[in-house]
Amino acid sequence: TAVQKKQRGFRCCALRAMSSYSSLLLSRPSPTVTHVELNRPDKRNAMNRAFWSEMVSCFTEISDDPECRVVLVSGAGKIFTAGIDLMDMASDVLQPEGDDTARISWNIRKIISKYQETFSVIEKCPKPVIVAVHGACVGGGVDLITACDIRLCTQDAWFQVKEVDIGLAADVGTLQRLPKVIGSRSLVNELALTARKMYADEARDCGLVSRLFVNKEAMMAAALEMAGQIAARSPVAVQGTKVNLVYSRDHSVQEGLNYMTAWNMSMLQTQDVMKSAQASMEKKGPESITFSKL
Numbered sequence: 001t002a003v004q005k006k007q008r009g010f011r012c013c014a015l016r017a018m019s020s021y022s023s024l025l026l027s028r029p030s031p032t033v034t035h036v037e038l039n040r041p042d043k044r045n046a047m048n049r050a051f052w053s054e055m056v057s058c059f060t061e062i063s064d065d066p067e068c069r070v071v072l073v074s075g076a077g078k079i080f081t082a083g084i085d086l087m088d089m090a091s092d093v094l095q096p097e098g099d100d101t102a103r104i105s106w107n108i109r110k111i112i113s114k115y116q117e118t119f120s121v122i123e124k125c126p127k128p129v130i131v132a133v134h135g136a137c138v139g140g141g142v143d144l145i146t147a148c149d150i151r152l153c154t155q156d157a158w159f160q161v162k163e164v165d166i167g168l169a170a171d172v173g174t175l176q177r178l179p180k181v182i183g184s185r186s187l188v189n190e191l192a193l194t195a196r197k198m199y200a201d202e203a204r205d206c207g208l209v210s211r212l213f214v215n216k217e218a219m220m221a222a223a224l225e226m227a228g229q230i231a232a233r234s235p236v237a238v239q240g241t242k243v244n245l246v247y248s249r250d251h252s253v254q255e256g257l258n259y260m261t262a263w264n265m266s267m268l269q270t271q272d273v274m275k276s277a278q279a280s281m282e283k284k285g286p287e288s289i290t291f292s293k294l
């Protein structure tokens with residue numbers, strides 16, 4: 001509600017000012033959790049030009065914010081997102097500048113790389129990102145959620161790798177990340193080649209989402225509770241876990257173990273280990289511990 005938003009706004013000021021964006025609404029439902037809301041509900045949160053660059057600024061800000069330990073992403077209004085803004089796309093992707101084929105191609109290359117970074121920043125952010133999907137999640141929406149760490153959805157949600165329907169091979173993450181998210185290569189191929197809708201039950205059964213909820217209200221409550229549980233734990237442990245999970249997804253077991261060794265050579269020296277072990281011995285939860293900011 002407006003009152004809750006206002007209260008959150010006051011809390012933000014008491015902590016650290018957060019930037020304002022035209023396509024995103026940032027708030028802080030608790031001191032260590034940042035909520036990023038896709039916020040063009042009248043346009044079904046279609047991803048316009050502002051969105052593609054604001055996500056990068058927003059996640060850079062979040063990565064650098066020592067107060068924030070967990071991020072929650074959701075969509076305002078009727079659905080999560082309708083994917084790329086088809087009105088805006090014409091002016092950016094379809095009319096690249098350049099005097100000849102090489103120069104036009106070079107400029108398209110820059111645009112695609114820039115658009116890829118919009119979702120890669122989510123994965124590069126060391127804080128875990130929970131995404132809560134309701135209604136439709138189309139095209140670029142699938143690219144976005146596959147870069148997140150935990151995916152939740154409502155019973156009315158559906159997902160569509162829509163790019164082939166608009167003449168594109170999806171180029172900002174779905175084809176690279178979706179096969180690593182869901183086990184069946186055949187299912188990934190089917191979804192990407194036919195652009196058929198996948199509904200919530202199937203999304204849970206194939207592992208695209210880990211939990212289903214009856215409605216958005218129940219999902220957001222559970223997402224905030226989960227965010228609180230993660231945020232209560234040592235940020236050294238949590239962020240180290242995310243970074244190493246992402247690394248190990250893309251490397252052999254031995255390479256992952258080597259990276260982990262190098263990581264924990266320094267991170268095991270944190271005071272958080274002693275504090276957490278002591279609380280555990282005293283049968284106290286992590287909520288009882290005060291961890292330094294990271």
Ligand SMILES: CCC/C=C/C=C/C(=O)SCCNC(=O)CCNC(=O)[C@H](O)C(C)(C)COP(=O)(O)OP(=O)(O)OC[C@H]1O[C@@H](n2cnc3c(N)ncnc32)[C@H](O)[C@@H]1OP(=O)(O)O
Pocket residue numbers: 042043044046047078079081082083084085086087093111112115136138139140141162163166171172
């Ligand atoms: C280098 C490029 C990398 C990125 C590639 C990404 C590719 C993709 O994302 S492909 C997918 C593109 N998206 C679509 O094809 C979806 C189009 N939208 C819909 O099918 C429906 O809107 C939807 C089923 C999502 C929701 O239907 P609903 O009945 O709830 O809403 P509508 O009445 O259709 O729309 C309400 C207003 O929102 C505007 N809008 C919806 N989607 C888009 C969009 N993708 N781009 C721009 N605008 C969109 C729609 O025009 C309505 O606006 P208005 O008429 O002003 O009320």
